Amino acid sequence: MGEVLEVPAIWIQAAGCTGCSISILNADYPNIKNLLIDEVLPKKHINLRFHPNIMAGQGEAILEVLKETSTEKKGKYLLIIEGAVPTKDNGIYGVIGEREGKPITMLEWIRELSASAMAVAALGSCATFGGIPKARPNPTGCKSVGEILEEYGIKTPYVNIPGCPPHPDWFVGTLASILLMGLPREEDLDELRRPKLFFSQTIHENCPRRAYYDERKFAKKFGEPGCLYELGCRGPVTYSDCPVRMWNGRVNWCVGSGATCIGCCSEGFLDEISPIYVKLEEAEFPKEV
C-alpha cells in the first residue's frame, strides 16, 4: 500500500443558511461518504478537518483545529466558504467562537484562513456574489468572498461556484479537477471566476421548453405546457447547466417541475433578477441568445 496523499480541507459557514452544505451532502457519484471516508481518487483523500454540521467536536477544541491547520498546513489546505461575509460594524453580525473572551468574527476567520490556504472555493451565491444576505438594504454589510480577498490584498487563488444552492456536481467537479490537474488555470474560468465547464451557457440555450419560446407559445399559468417566459422565467439571463445536468439524482430541475428558473446562479440574485414572477424585458437578454 503506497502513501495516500491527505488533502486538508476547512469548510467555514459565514452568513448563509447551510443550504450549500445540505446540497453537497446530496452528491451521488461520488457520494459524500466516498468524498470524506474513501480515497476519492486513487491515493488521494480529502481530510475534512472542520465542518460545522459534520464534525464530532465542538467548542474550543475545534477552534484549535482551525489554528493548527492554518499554521501547520500553511499553503497546503483547501478553504471552502459558504455564505456571504458580514462586514458592517467590523463584522460583529457573524461570529464563530471567541479568543480571550472576545468574539472572533467571520470576517477575521476568513481573512486569516484564506491568506494561508492553498486555494479558496467560494461556494454558493452568497459567497460568490453576496446572495440574499446582500440584498437591499443589505442590513449587515455583506460582501462576497472575492470582494474580501481583493479588499485585503489576499492573493490566494480562488474560484466562484454560484447557485442557491450550488449543484453538488459543480463542487465535486471543481474539487476533482484540482486533485487531478492542480489549481484551475485562468483560461478555465470566466470573467466572474466561475468554472466554464458548468457556467458557460444560459439555461435558455439548453431548455427543453426552448422550442415553445421560438414558436412564441407561452404558458399563461403554472401547470400549462409552453415556455414559462411570461410567468417570469430567468432562464434567458442565467448561466448554468441545470437543464442538461438536472438535480437530485437527475430526477428533475426547476423548469422541469413546471416552475420558472429563479436565476439563483446569477450575479444579480436577488435584487437584479427580482421581482421573480414578473416577465423579463427581452431587451435584457444577452446578445448571443
Place this chain on the structure above:
Amino acid sequence: MGRIVIDPLTRIEGHLKIEVEIEGGTVVQANSSGMLFRGLEIILKGRDPRDAQTITQRVCGVCPTPHAMAAALNLDSAFGIDDKIPDNGRIIRNLILGASELSDHVLHFYHLSSLDYVDVTKIKSYEGKDPFLTSIKNFINRGELSPFVPRYEGDYRLPDKLNEALVSHYIEALNIRRKGQEMVAIFGGKMPHNVGILPGGVASIPTPDNISSFLWRLKEIKGFIENVYLPDVIALAKVYSDYFEIGKGCGRLLSFGVYDLEGKEKDLTKRKRFYSSGRTDTSMTYSEIDPSKIAEYVKYSFYEDSSTARHPKDGITAPKPEKAGAYSWLKSPRYDGMVYEVGPLARIMVNYAKGNEKVRKLVDSTLSEIGVKLENMFSTMGRHLARALETKLLSEVMEDWVLSLKIGEPCYVPYEIPEESEGIGLLEAARGALCHAIRIKEGKIENYQVITPSTWNVSPKDDKDQPGALEQALIGTKIKDEKNPFEIVRIVRSFDPCLACSIHLIDARGKERTAFRIT
C-alpha cells in the same frame, strides 16, 4: 461556581453558543446565544409578496420546505384563495413537505446526534465484512481521523455489535436522506430550496412516472425507518435509558398541526390535519390552541420594555442594547403567559392526548418494549423517540397520499395580488410550530413576520422570570465530567435547534458587545 462555555456548538443548523453555570456539579443557569444575524425580514420589506416563497426558504437550507409551505399558506390567505387550492395542489404540497421531513429526521438522528453516543474510532478493530465498516476501518488506519476527532471523550457505552451497526447505518442513512431530497425534487424541482410550492398550489403536475418514482423511493425510505431507524433509536434508548430522566424541559407542549387533509376551512388551527393542532402537558390532557393568546416578551431581551407582551402580528422591534439585565436578542414567545416546547415531541404527545388511536398504539407499544413510562417521553431520549415514531407514521400515510393524486386534474389556481391585505400561515416544520404573517400595502410587502420553532425552544427568560424551554431542560442537569459535558450537548441536540431560523431578524449575543450592533 463553575462555568462551561461551548462555542461554537456544532452539529446543529447555524451558529450557537451555550453557556451554563455549575454549582456542586449541577447546572444552575443556562444561556443560549445565536451568533449570526442576516436581517431577512428587513430584506423582505417593499418586495413583491410572491418573492417571500424564495426569500424565506433561505432562512434555512436544512428546513427550507416548511418555510416555503408557511409562505404559501400565508400568501394564500392574504390573496383570498386559502379555501380554493385544488386537492392535487394540497396533496403535492404535503408530499413535498413530508419528503423533506423524512430526510430531515434521518439526518438529525444519524448525522447530527448519533456521534454523541456512537464511537466511530472503535471500528479500528472491526473484523467483519460489512463494506461500509471496512472502508471506515481503512479510513481510521490511514491515521487522519477528522471530522470524527476531536470530540468529547468518555461516555460511549454501546456494546460493540450495536456500535458497529450504528456506524454502518450512519453511512447508509447518508443515502437514505439523499433519496428523501430526491423525492422533494420530483415534485418541487430541486432541493434544497424547492421552486414547486407556490401561492395558489404547486407548479408541478402528477404524471404516472413521477408518481411511481416518488412511491418507490418512499417505499425504500419506509423500509429503512421500520427496520433500521426506529429499531436503532430503541436500542440506543435502552443503553442510554438514564436520558429518559435527563433534559425534561418545561413539560408543556404546543403544536400548530400539519399536513392538510382538506382545504376548505380557513382557520388553520381548525383545519383537519394529519397531525392535529393543540396543547398538552405532563397531565396529558388535550386543549385547543387560540393563536390570539400568543405573545412575545422582552424583559430579558434587548428591547424597550414598552414593546413587551405583544401578539407577533402587532410586534414592535424597539432595540435597547444597553438594557440592564437583558441577555438575549431573541424575544420570548409564550402562550397564555406560559413556556411551551414545540417539535416532534409536541406533535406526538398532543395527538396522543387528543386520542389519536394510531399514535397511542405506536407510542404505548414502543414504550413498553423499552420499559419506560409515558411521562418519560418528556426527556432527551423522548425527543429522539418521538422524532422516529412520527417518521414511521408519516412514511406510512404518504403512500396513500401519493396514490390519491388525480392525473389530469388541476394543481394550481390563479389569483390577483390585492392592494391591501393581511395573511397568516401556521403549520408544523420538522422542528415544530412555524408562523409566517404578512401585511401587504400597495401590492408590496409592508411587513413580514416569521416565528420559528427554535425561537419557542431557545428563548430567554420572560417577564415572569420563567426560563425558556431549552434553558429549563438544561437547568438541574448533573454534569459528570465538566471537561466532557456530554449531558449539555445531548440535551441541546435533542431539540434539533435551528439557529438561522431563530435569528433571522437579529443577533442574539451578550450585552457587552451590543454597542456595535444596532444601526
